[in-house]
Amino acid sequence: MEIPYTVEPRKDTGLYNAKVGIWLFLASEVMLFGALFSSYILLRVGADVGEWPRDLLNVPIGTVNTLVLICSSVTVVLGWAALKQNNFAKYRMFQTITVLCAFAFVGIKSFEYYDKFTHYQVITKDGKVYDGHLHSRTAEQVVLQGHEIDASKGKAEGVRKAQKADKHGKEIVIKTSDIQKIGNYGPKHNTYMSIYFTLTGLHALHVIAGALVIAYILWPGARMWKTEPERYANRVEVSGLFWHFVDLVWIFLFPVLYLL
Amino acid sequence: MGDHHSHHDIEATKKKYLMVFYALIVGTIVTVGAYFIHFDSIALTVALALFIATIKGFLVAGYFMHLMDEKKMIYGIMASTVFFFISLMGLTIWAMHDFPTNTMTR
Numbered sequence: 001m002e003i004p005y006t007v008e009p010r011k012d013t014g015l016y017n018a019k020v021g022i023w024l025f026l027a028s029e030v031m032l033f034g035a036l037f038s039s040y041i042l043l044r045v046g047a048d049v050g051e052w053p054r055d056l057l058n059v060p061i062g063t064v065n066t067l068v069l070i071c072s073s074v075t076v077v078l079g080w081a082a083l084k085q086n087n088f089a090k091y092r093m094f095q096t097i098t099v100l101c102a103f104a105f106v107g108i109k110s111f112e113y114y115d116k117f118t119h120y121q122v123i124t125k126d127g128k129v130y131d132g133h134l135h136s137r138t139a140e141q142v143v144l145q146g147h148e149i150d151a152s153k154g155k156a157e158g159v160r161k162a163q164k165a166d167k168h169g170k171e172i173v174i175k176t177s178d179i180q181k182i183g184n185y186g187p188k189h190n191t192y193m194s195i196y197f198t199l200t201g202l203h204a205l206h207v208i209a210g211a212l213v214i215a216y217i218l219w220p221g222a223r224m225w226k227t228e229p230e231r232y233a234n235r236v237e238v239s240g241l242f243w244h245f246v247d248l249v250w251i252f253l254f255p256v257l258y259l260l
Numbered sequence: 261m262g263d264h265h266s267h268h269d270i271e272a273t274k275k276k277y278l279m280v281f282y283a284l285i286v287g288t289i290v291t292v293g294a295y296f297i298h299f300d301s302i303a304l305t306v307a308l309a310l311f312i313a314t315i316k317g318f319l320v321a322g323y324f325m326h327l328m329d330e331k332k333m334i335y336g337i338m339a340s341t342v343f344f345f346i347s348l349m350g351l352t353i354w355a356m357h358d359f360p361t362n363t364m365t366r
Contacts, residue, residue, distance in 0.1 A: 014331040023334050027341040034345045038352035045356050063292050067285065074281040077324050081274050085267060244324045251316045255309035259295040 007230045022238045026245050029206075033249055036199050040256065043191045050154015053192050054260075055163065056185075058112065062258040065108045066250065069207075072101030073247040076214075076240040083233050088225060091236070095218045098243070102211035109204050116185040116193070120144060121155070122174055123181040130172050131159045134184075142182065144172045156190070196257055203253060206246045213239045280323045287316045 005017040013020055044052055079094030115133075122130040122142060132146010146169040147162035149155060162169070183189055187197040217235050224232040291312045299305045322328040327338070 013333045015333060020333065020337075023337050027337050030341050030345055031348070034348050038348055041349075041352050042356065059292060059295060063288065066288050070281065070284045070288065073284075073320065073324055074277055077277045078274060081270050081277070084270050241325055244320055247324075248317050248320050251320065252310075252313050255291055255313050259291065259309055260306055 007228070007234065016234055018234060018238045019241075022241050026241065029245060033199075033202075036195070036202070037252070037256070040195045040199065043195055047191060048154065050157035051190065053156040053159065053190070055160050056156075056192075057196075057258045058115070059258055061108060061112060062254055065105055066254050068101050068104050068108070069247045069250050072098045072105070073244055075101070076243050080233070080236050080240055083236055086229075088222075092218060092222075095214055095236075099211050099215050099218070102207055102214075105207055106204055106211075109200065113197075119185040120146075121159075121183060121185070121189070122179055124174065124178045125180045126178070129155055129158065130174060131155075131162065132169050132172060135171065138176075140176055142174045142176065142179065144174070145169060146172060148172065156192075199253055199257065203246070203249055206249070210239070210243045210246050214243065276323060280319045283319055284316055287312050287319075 082090035132144035135143040149158035
């Protein structure tokens with residue numbers, strides 16, 4: 001059975017079906033991310049004074065990732081335009097750049113995640129708070145490259161002030177027997193890290209899914225260009241719409257998580 | 261966008277895409293620049309960052325996603341989405357100080 005309205009528009013909507021489908025899907029995605037953004041607002045407003053981290057994420061790296069996604073968005077539309085001009089080679093070049101940008105984005109994000117999973121906070125039995133990157137850990141001791149924190153105005157605020165005063169800190173050796181609590185900056189560290197990993201993790205999954213779809217259309221699915229070029233161009237447009245949405249979400253995630 | 265384009269239309273559209281691309285780059289640089297300036301007012305910092313993000317979002321949705329030149333049905337879908345999104349945010353702001361009794365320790 002032939003699927004109707006893959007190329008010609010329906011008379012009632014004026015659109016081919018896939019386009020209606022992707023916009024309905026994107027509408028549901030807006031509500032998904034909207035729910036998480038509203039969670040972020042509630043968590044931030046409800047955080048104790050001095051416990052919501054600021055300047056914790058690496059802004060230059062986040063900026064580079066933002067620029068990578070913007071570049072990938074423009075290559076998607078330029079690729080689609082090349083296809084409309086029957087220039088398949090140029091389309092393939094632009095979309096290859098898009099897929100490479102997606103790899104770059106996920107690679108940079110993985111580096112950021114690694115940085116957070118090796119960033120530790122230690123509270124000793126005498127109430128002192130130490131914060132820094134894990135240098136080494138044995139059964140007897142933990143060695144951090146970081147700072148001792150003044151947590152009187154909140155741990156997050158203490159970390160911010162210490163990092164501002166001395167970015168790299170010093171080597172700190174803590175005996176295991178003195179440790180009351182130790183944990184990295186993973187999702188369970190505090191509510192900020194929970195919502196950070198949830199939002200960026202879900203976004204990264206969208207980047208990976210979008211890149212897989214674009215790559216499929218670009219390589220194994222490219223046979224359709226020879227048999228049904230209009231339908232193929234529509235597929236490229238629909239995958240592009242998803243990709244721009246992914247870019248759109250990041251445009252809001254970046255300032256909210258990194259800068260505010 | 262419509263389905264039938266002349267070569268001239270596509271060339272004009274490509275120029276528009278590049279202009280939007282440059283605007284997005286500038287918007288990102290301004291947002292990050294404002295972060296490093298460190299305004300005294302947090303409200304001003306938040307407002308500026310979200311204002312620039314909204315403009316960037318408008319450019320992506322309007323030009324890259326072709327919302328400036330779409331069919332009525334797409335506008336209908338987006339209008340209902342915007343309605344529910346604003347309602348969701350409104351409920352969030354409304355609930356901000358509405359903590360259930362005896363659940364707050366401070």
